[in-house]
Amino acid sequence: MISPLHRRDAVLVATLCVMVAAIAIRAPVFLSAASLDTLITDGGILAMMALVQMLALVTGGIDLSIAASMALVGMVTALVSRAHPELPVALTVAIALALGLVLGAINGVLIAAVRMPPIVVTLGTMSLYRGAVFLVSGGAWVNAHEFGPGYLAFPTARTLGLTHIVWIAAIVILAGHVLLNHARAGRELYALGGNRSAARYVGIDESRALMRVYCLTGAISGLAGYLWVARYAVAYTETALGFELQTVAACVIGGVSVAGGKGRVLGCLLGAAFLVILLNSLPMIDVSPFWQMAISGAAILAAVIVNSRDEARRGKVILQRPGAAKEAA
């Protein structure tokens, strides 16, 4: 499955270069070390969450609850940290993963066992989990001075000049790459999204595969929730609000098919890079917040159009053959 740079990747890379150059001319500060550091840390979280979103998309599903899971897990770990400031970081990470896993398992059961459509299930749990943030916190914020020192320090501490957030994201992305390209379970996800019925005929256990996917998106969301809260040093009900759509957007820009069966790690990373550069640079070149939204929206639409044209070209070949097969029968 590892393929050389595809045509659309090349286009995306070229677009990124032009974009960075244009921004750098208008605002040279964009290329400063501090700015790039912010960019790569923000980009790390987006890229790793886009990757888990891609797992769901590849199976033909979607997980809209990831941002709400991040907020809920972030809040719970923040409350725990406030109550037990000396809690070791390892335990915080364990709590984040475990709680995220539980939230993901709720999605998984509804999707894989109760057989409800992923978009409906995760739309429901998105509200549910977001509401739960309010319930556990009473609507109050957990502010910077209330956290245990380890809690805030670890994710933003640096190894070899990069924040731990970036390293954790890199590990998650690498693991995702191995899963999708070098493990049986990953191959089965593509099969499932490519043709559910054929996957069933070759003996793939659909329920088990879907359960795994949503547990995994949940667990990684939990981890990301902790990282997010620690990075901004505040936990509140609106943490990461709307972030789930950014992950979907990054995937779509990177050529992941929302219909399932198609998506590569490299594309996903480029999509995340594109989106994070766009979102971080527009304020620097004094684009008003309204135009920021409009421009990022336009970029997403452009990517979707490029994708669907690509699909349509393929589609012609696919559609002709079965028709022909039927006629000749």
Place this chain on the structure above:
Amino acid sequence: MPTPPAETPVLALEGIKKQFDGVKALDGVELQLPAGQVVALVGENGAGKSTAVKIMTGIHRPDAGRILIRGAPVELHRASDAWRHGIAAVHQETVMFDELSVAENIFAGHLIRNRIGLVDWSGMRRRATEVLRSLDSDLDADAPVRTLSVAQKHMVEIARALSHDSRVLIMDEPTAALSAHEIDELFVIVRRLAARGTAILFISHKFDEIFAIADRYTVFRDGSCVGAGPIAEVTQGELVSLMVGRPITELFPKAQVAIGEPVLEVTGLWSDDVEDISFTLHRGEVLGFYGLVGAGRTELMEALFGLRPVTRGEVRLHREPLAVRSPRGAIDRGMVYVPEDRQRHGAILALSVADNVTLPSLSRLSRLFLDEAAERAMTRQIVERLAVKCAGPRQRVADLSGGNQQKVVIGKWLATRPQILILDEPTKGIDVGSKAAVHGLISELVQDGLSVLLVSSELPELLGVADRVVVMSRGRVVRVLARAELDARDIVTAATGSTPAGALP
């Protein structure tokens, strides 16, 4: 050549030719539909009946030949052109909008509108009711179509045809899903329409129906018309001979393989849509399954493969009881199923040839990670063995031809090293070259000691490849014929379940 009826037919096809991807579907077809007559169109699956229907209804355009309406040539570019010329079709599987009402379905595509261009609901309801009453139907025009029985849906389709003032009504196996009583009701309507002067083309595999309803017959074989005339001047035996009478020369290679011990024994098996099935498959044997559409062959295979629950009966593999509850279980025991619908159940089009081939064998190819060298080797072996024409193992299956897609699907199952291979219409819709390759492969496999269950609707294929043929009808086994007694007419007669073989001339 058909003898032309006295007056100009309402609709006629002259020398119609049509190819799909180099496969000849129609090769100079002639067909005439006179006013007020019911013409029965018979022919094997693949004889070109459905393609002819699609050409008459404007879905396909012919490569050559003419379509004449009352003697004047017309061009049908799209379905609405056919409607405009008064040609309507009722399909085997009804084409309906389940969530819409009866009236909306009848007027789909030409909703009645009032002066300001909005839908005239009351007018449409009234017209729909009129049309239904003219068919002696008391269907409620407001009823949602999803609540209707198949027979009632047919009624709606016929009403749709009438709402266009159709002069030609094409009925493509309209009785396939109907009960005996419903068929009688349908025939009453067909006769009434014919009496009004409508020309009717009636496509059916069932001879009792054909002789009950038709005035004339036309037989297609291999995309041409091989006989036509008044139904009164032909016998069932003659029709069957015309249908299957292709030269024996193009028969398929049959390897002489010694039949071994029983491999699969099925006793009194019941499942959804199949009843009391018993048969035995031996080592090195090709056991053919013949039957009409809906005879339960595919359903039986799906039950054996764990896709449908077995409610009663016993299956033994190498004398050991075999309880298969999922495809995984069947695959693990060495039984694999190549389904009929490659697009839906077989190939995963978006994935590469290699990914498709290795998919069912991944458990063998992976521990913690996939063994990519073994994957490549497996793919190379299958691609070479089946002579799959592809640019390389990384090419997407969507970009292969139908025949090569089929080879990939068969190949992925062979890669699991099965003992029993179930092939469901393996050569349906693939070109002649690929067909021969599939047949050659079947021979090779049985020589290697595999056993094959071959579901096919193509008689020459079964006669050529199978050692024995199980004939099914309405979910049951009606006959089992040994190779020595294989006879096309016997098989068709048993499958149509009309007259016993002895009654044929």
